[in-house]
Amino acid sequence: xxxxxxxxxxxxxxxxxxxxxxxxxxxxxxxxxxxxxxxxxxxxxxxxxxxxxxxxxxxxxxxxxxxxxxxxxxxxxxxxxxxxxxxxxxxxxxxxxxxxxxxxxxxxxxxxxxxxxxxxxxxxxxxxxxxxxxxxxxxxxxxxxxxxxxxxxxxxxxxxxxxxxxxxxxxxxxxxxxxxxxxxxxxxxxxxxxxxxxxxxxxxxxxxxxxxxxxxxxxxxxxxxxxxxxxxxxxxxxxxxxxxxxxxxxxxxxxxxxxxxxxxxxxxxxxxxxxxxxxxxxxxxxxxxxxxxxxxxxxxxxxxxxxxxxxxxxxxxxxxxxxxxxxxxxxxxxxxxxxxxxxxxxxxxxxxxxxxxxxxxxxxxxxxxxxxxxxxxxxxxxxxxxxxxxxxxxxxxxxxxxxxxxxxxxxxxxxxxxxxxxxxxxxxxxxxxxxxxxxxxxxxxxxxxxxxxxxxxxxxxxxxxxxxxxxxxxxxxxxxxxxxxxxxxxxxxxxxxxxxxxxxxxxxxxxxxxxxxxxxxxxxxxxxxxxxxxxxxxxxxxxxxxxxxxxxxxxxxxxxxxxxxxxxxxxxxxxxxxxxxxxxxxxxxxxxxxxxxxxxxxxxxxxxxxxxxxxxxxxxxxxxxxxxxxxxxxxxxxxxxxxxxxxxxxxxxxxxxxxxxxxxxxxxxxxxxxxxxxxxxxxxxxxxxxxxxxxxxxxxxxxxxxxxxxxxxxxxxxxxxxxxxxxxxxxxxxxxxxxxxxxxxxxxxxxxxxxxxxxxxxxxxxxxxxxxxxxxxxxxxxxxxxxxxxx
Numbered sequence: 001x002x003x004x005x006x007x008x009x010x011x012x013x014x015x016x017x018x019x020x021x022x023x024x025x026x027x028x029x030x031x032x033x034x035x036x037x038x039x040x041x042x043x044x045x046x047x048x049x050x051x052x053x054x055x056x057x058x059x060x061x062x063x064x065x066x067x068x069x070x071x072x073x074x075x076x077x078x079x080x081x082x083x084x085x086x087x088x089x090x091x092x093x094x095x096x097x098x099x100x101x102x103x104x105x106x107x108x109x110x111x112x113x114x115x116x117x118x119x120x121x122x123x124x125x126x127x128x129x130x131x132x133x134x135x136x137x138x139x140x141x142x143x144x145x146x147x148x149x150x151x152x153x154x155x156x157x158x159x160x161x162x163x164x165x166x167x168x169x170x171x172x173x174x175x176x177x178x179x180x181x182x183x184x185x186x187x188x189x190x191x192x193x194x195x196x197x198x199x200x201x202x203x204x205x206x207x208x209x210x211x212x213x214x215x216x217x218x219x220x221x222x223x224x225x226x227x228x229x230x231x232x233x234x235x236x237x238x239x240x241x242x243x244x245x246x247x248x249x250x251x252x253x254x255x256x257x258x259x260x261x262x263x264x265x266x267x268x269x270x271x272x273x274x275x276x277x278x279x280x281x282x283x284x285x286x287x288x289x290x291x292x293x294x295x296x297x298x299x300x301x302x303x304x305x306x307x308x309x310x311x312x313x314x315x316x317x318x319x320x321x322x323x324x325x326x327x328x329x330x331x332x333x334x335x336x337x338x339x340x341x342x343x344x345x346x347x348x349x350x351x352x353x354x355x356x357x358x359x360x361x362x363x364x365x366x367x368x369x370x371x372x373x374x375x376x377x378x379x380x381x382x383x384x385x386x387x388x389x390x391x392x393x394x395x396x397x398x399x400x401x402x403x404x405x406x407x408x409x410x411x412x413x414x415x416x417x418x419x420x421x422x423x424x425x426x427x428x429x430x431x432x433x434x435x436x437x438x439x440x441x442x443x444x445x446x447x448x449x450x451x452x453x454x455x456x457x458x459x460x461x462x463x464x465x466x467x468x469x470x471x472x473x474x475x476x477x478x479x480x481x482x483x484x485x486x487x488x489x490x491x492x493x494x495x496x497x498x499x500x501x502x503x504x505x506x507x508x509x510x511x512x513x514x515x516x517x518x519x520x521x522x523x524x525x526x527x528x529x530x531x532x533x534x535x536x537x538x539x540x541x542x543x544x545x546x547x548x549x550x551x552x553x554x555x556x557x558x559x560x561x562x563x564x565x566x567x568x569x570x571x572x573x574x575x576x577x578x579x580x581x582x583x584x585x586x587x588x589x590x591x592x593x594x595x596x597x598x599x600x601x602x603x604x605x606x607x608x609x610x611x612x613x614x615x616x617x618x619x620x621x622x623x624x625x626x627x628x629x630x631x632x633x634x635x636x637x638x639x640x641x642x643x644x645x646x647x648x649x650x651x652x653x654x655x656x657x658x659x660x661x662x663x664x665x666x667x668x669x670x671x672x673x674x675x676x677x678x679x680x681x682x683x684x685x686x687x688x689x690x691x692x693x694x695x696x697x698x699x700x701x702x703x704x705x706x707x708x709x710x711x712x713x714x715x716x717x718x719x720x721x722x723x724x725x726x727x728x729x730x731x732x733x734x735x736x737x738x739x740x741x742x743x744x745x746x747x748x749x750x751x752x753x754x755x756x757x758x759x760x761x762x763x764x765x766x767x768x769x770x771x772x773x774x775x776x777x778x779x780x781x782x783x784x785x786x787x788x789x790x791x
Contacts, residue, residue: 006138007343013131014336020128023112024180025329030105031315031322035070041090041258048260048277049252054093056246056265059086066262069317073260074099090257119192126188132332133181139170145438156782166338169331176328183313190306198306201283201297206274242289249291255279376422378410385414385431385443385477390502391466392442395430397524398511405520414443419452426493426518427455429481430464437476450484460493461485464510469500469788472778493517504646505591505604534584535560536616537640547696548722550621552667553633554699556609557616559583560640568597568631568641584644586611588674589651589789592618593644596631603628604646606753606789608670610678616643619670619699651751651789658747659684659714661740663762665729666691668754671789673700675751676707684714686743690729690758692722729758730765737769745773750780752788759790 055065055075064076073090076083087096107116114121144150157167189195243266246252252263252275259279266273266288274294275286284296315322375381380402384395392413399411410421414431421427434440439447455461463485465478475498482496494513499506507524515522536557544552586592587610593602609617623629635641653660653675662672662685669689679685687704691697697720707713717736719727733740744750750766752759763777770776780786 006135006142009131009134009138010336010339011343013128013135014340016124016128017132017135018333018336019115020112020125021329021332023108025326026108027105027112028315028322028326028329030102031070032326034068034072035317035319035322038068038071038073038087039089039091039096040071041073043256043258046091046257047253048255048257048263049247049249051090051093051257051260052252052263052265053245053247055088058088058093058095062265064262064264065260067258067260069311069314071317072099122188122191126185129181129184129188132177133185136174136177136181140174143167143170145434156784162338162341166335166342169335169338173328173331173335176325177332179312180325180328183309186309187313198300198303200278200299200303203283203285203295203297206285206287206294244289244291249275249286249288251275251277251284251286251291251293253291373408373410375410375412375418378408378421379423379425380407380409381421381424381427382409382411383414383417383427383429383446384411385440385446387432387434387440387442391430391432391440394466394502394507398428398430398522401511401522401524402520405518405522407520414446415449417446417449417453420454421459422456424456424459427459427461427490428464429461429485430466431478431481432466433471433473433475433477437473437480439477439480443477447480447484450481453488455490459491461490462492462494462514463496465496465498466502467498467500469781472782474498474500501650504593505602508602532584533642533644535566535640536643538635538637539615541635541637542699544699545621545692545697548692550692550697551633552619552621552697552699554608554617554619554670555632555635557641557643558614566640566642567635568595583611583614586616586645586647587652588678589671590648591646592616593646594628594632594641596628599627602644606651606668606671608674610674617670617674619667621667648789651753651787653683653685653751654749654784657683657749657785659686659743659749661743661748661750662687662689663729663733663750663752663754664689665754665758666697667699668752668758668789669699671753672751673703676704676713679707679712682711685712686715686717687713688717688719688729688732690719690721690727690732692720694718694720694723728761730761733762733765733769740766741769741773744770744775744780744785747785749785750787752786752790754790756790759788 051073052065055062059075059077061077061079062075063078066074066076067090068074073088074085075088076085078084085099087099088094089096110116113125115124117124144153154171157164157171186195190197255277259281261278261280262276263278264276266275273288275288277284277286280299282296282298285294286292287294310316311318312321315325373379382395382399382402384392386392386395395411399409402409408423414429431443431446432440463478463482465475465481467475467478478498479496485492494510494517497506497510499510511522511524537560538555539558540556542554544554586607588607590607591604592607593604595602605618605620607616608619609615620629620632622633651671653662660675660683662675664672664687672687672689676685676687691699698718704713704716708716717732719729719732721728740748752762766777770780777786
């Protein structure tokens with residue numbers, strides 16, 4: 001429900017929210033400017049009597065002295081040119097400058113309140129405020145869910161740039177947007193008399209008589225909580241009325257100038273007029289002849305609350321809160337735009353496979369799918385949980401591949417799980433994870449419903465999880481599915497498999513294993529639409545590791561335009577005919593995909609070069625029965641093969657890192673070496689690398705020595721597992737624990753490349769090092785300071 005409210009309310013309201021927010025930002029800037037330019041008056045610095053006296057000396061025709069909520073002291077007066085208003089210094093009472101709101105401010109204020117459309121506009125702005133309130137609350141619920149619970153509300157956001165901006169700015173602006181919307185709705189309610197408008201006390205204006213026999217009546221007086229009583233004063237017929245000098249008026253002497261709201265001076269030609277004084281606490285009248293209060297009444301609590309609400313909305317007189325409101329108003333347009341981008345990207349993603357899959361997506365959203373067989377007739381069951389339909393699309397492709405191989409397949413979303421599948425021999429459970437370990441919307445009911453699931457005795461289950469390693473709870477929901485499968489004792493065909501960011505290499509490896517287990521050839525197109533094959537020719541290779549029976553080759557290829565022979569012709573002839581022979585764009589750390597002859601599946605290798613090097617450089621260890629590694633090791637200089645590039649932008653040293661700690665083993669050196677070659681800014685790079693024997697396995701030895709000499713590499717630490725003193729790379733980390741801890745605290749980023757076993761050991765060692773600093777590798781990952789490429 002929160003997602004529906006958030007999405008369908010945001011789409012029509014975003015433009016108007018942006019308009020109102022930007023106009024509010026302009027008003028906030030004017031308020032900030034006014035507050036910054038006003039001379040400051042501290043509490044207790046001067047009395048109102050002293051200030052008023054100085055004002056009257058400089059402005060004999062002064063009619064009113066006021067203080068704005070931003071602290072500006074203004075004097076209103078009339079002269080031959082008409083009515084004027086000046087800003088004064090509250091300490092000296094001297095003129096600072098003429099005061100007049102700019103035409104832009106007045107226009108923008110009217111626009112912000114009513115879009116310059118009168119009451120209709122005011123009503124529309126109130127609707128926009130309500131929409132923003134609903135978006136803020138629904139967004140809060142979605143944020144809590146995405147981050148994994150309210151206790152993780154202040155955890156760093158993860159995802160693409162738009163998602164990070166949307167979440168981080170929303171979190172920053174949440175308090176401000178709630179305050180603006182609630183106070184704005186309150187002000188709108190008072191405008192339309194839905195809430196009574198708070199006003200100053202309604203006092204009867206006192207009348208003073210100047211006749212011969214007039215005696216002033218005694219008045220009970222209140223000055224800042226102190227009572228004063230006027231005794232009977234005699235005024236004779238022969239004497240004119242005498243007024244006290246302003247600085248001698250007891251009532252004004254008892255009021256601090258900083259408490260002033262407004263002071264109206266008596267008319268010079270009207271002996272019956274009095275001083276009218278409003279302070280922050282109340283309103284009253286002062287007798288100019290005695291300087292005592294004639295009447296006084298404190299502001300009501302409702303009036304005080306109303307003024308506070310108004311100040312919360314405008315920021316006037318609230319210092320840093322004004323700045324916060326201004327930044328909130330600036331953030332709202334960015335939040336709105338990134339929200340639209342996220343929605344558009346999701347829609348494009350949903351329709352990425354054309355009209356046919358758009359139709360399937362619509363059917364999926366309604367709980368209907370195109371199946372080759374019913375749930376009770378199918379021998380293979382596929383249940384998918386998807387939030388953005390990426391997992392669902394893969395499930396469809398996988399289903400079609402199984403159908404083409406002659407299977408009866410039933411495909412459905414996980415929420416539609418049944419209690420029993422009568423003829424099922426294999427069940428595939430595949431799901432993405434929402435936020436921090438949450439179920440996607442189409443699988444929210446699965447764990448409860450699957451408690452009743454029973455399967456035929458020989459039925460085998462496989463669980464496949466999709467996610468993003470940036471998140472702490474990577475494939476967290478899929479792991480819950482795996483735990484349920486284990487608890488119920490179902491047979492498993494394959495171990496639990498996690499796919500990071502829909503990595504094509506990992507998917508193809510999983511499909512190959514499924515093909516082997518089913519003894520069927522499954523052909524999925526996967527991501528061929530994004531693949532641009534090119535041809536390259538081997539021109540150099542270096543050999544390592546032969547002495548320890550672990551051959552490693554550093555292979556360097558160059559682009560060719562008219563090859564005479566290609567050793568691994570692609571099976572997708574249409575794609576090859578459309579491909580260009582020019583060198584593609586790629587960076588160190590990206591992947592090159594190579595499909596060995598006779599295989600439908602590509603293997604991926606991390607690049608140690610960029611397109612600026614005019615070559616593709618990879619480092620390949622020959623695996624036992626390795627189809628692709630064996631093929632690459634058999635190449636001779638001059639041989640040509642097909643390849644394609646897969647971007648991996650997440651695997652890069654951070655540009656703003658104070659230093660970079662690189663950790664690798666074996667062929668994981670390749671991309672690390674490439675990063676070091678590119679380190680022209682000489683950022684401190686610390687490399688930890690492990691191999692078997694120094695004289696046999698130390699790849700890139702000469703190049704690394706040169707990097708040390710040119711300061712592209714700050715330090716090189718080596719570990720060899722078959723030396724006289726065997727060591728592994730994690731042992732080096734433990735030895736340098738103090739230095740590593742200090743570098744991380746100083747802002748170092750960590751990049752790891754190599755086998756998964758090595759990466760797990762490195763992670764455990766770093767967690768142990770960081771434990772005493774109350775840090776963890778997971779926290780570094782969340783902050784984007786720990787990246788890895790493992791196999």
